Amino acid sequence: MHSNLGILRDIDALQLLHTWTGREVLDVGCGPGHLSRALAELGATVRGFEPDPIQAEKNALAPAHEGVSFALAPAQELPVADSSVDVVILSRSLHHVPIELMDQALAEARRALRSGGLLIVLEPDIHGQFSQLLRPFHDETRVRAEAIAALDRAAASFRSSVEHWYTVEARFDSFADFKAKMLAKSFNEIVAERIDQPEVAAAFEAGLDGAGYRFTNPIRVRLLTER
DSSP: OOOEEEEOOHHHHHHHHOOOTTOEEEEETOTTSHHHHHHHHTTOEEEEEEOOHHHHHHHHHSOOOTTEEEEEOOTTSOOSOTTOEEEEEEESOGGGSOGGGHHHHHHHHHHHEEEEEEEEEEEEOTTSHHHHHHTTTSOOHHHHHHHHHHHHHHGGGSSEEEEEEEEEEEEESSHHHHHHHHHTOTTSOOOHHHHOOHHHHHHHHTTEETTEEEEEEEEEEEEEEOO
16 A cells, blocks of 8 residues: 655644553654654653664653653663553664664564554655755765665565655755755764865755745655554
8 A cells, every 4th residue: 555645744644543641652763853843742752762872861861751751772772671662663774774774673663563553654755856966975875775675575474565656855944954954963973074065065056045045855755543
């Protein structure tokens, strides 16, 4: 089963696809925790795990948010009991797992799920405008393909696998704004010199949309139901 949900934010797509009130959720590779907090606003209890120690420390020092807790942990070694949660989410994080550990990360997610629980994996399409903008200085073509291959392998272990698509928009006020946001991500090894290329600047200017800049990207969302 496939469907295209249109232009949405991640949280809007997830709200369309699942009910969150009372759900116990693991947000694996949670980054700064925006999605974790948004899911808690929908009634979930969320534990966000981040493998990058710099970002994990920022999460630990951030103001408390009801229904959310954060910890340092990699996707392939989740500090949770077997069959203990309703949903595990990897939002744009599976392709950040080392390729040789992707299968283990998905097995860990399945281990944490209760019977009938749901693994939700969001992965951006490499052919999208925003992904193509990043390619000259941050090419994720191989790791994203490997992430999808790992998902395909994992599907046989689950009761069912369903895929949907939606489109997100990235907006920036200027090239300086774009550059600053790219460099702020400590979990990516991006340096300013690689962004400051004529190829990148030209691709960015092609996104001019009124007073700012706009880039779209299709997102694949795979929902796998535990047996």
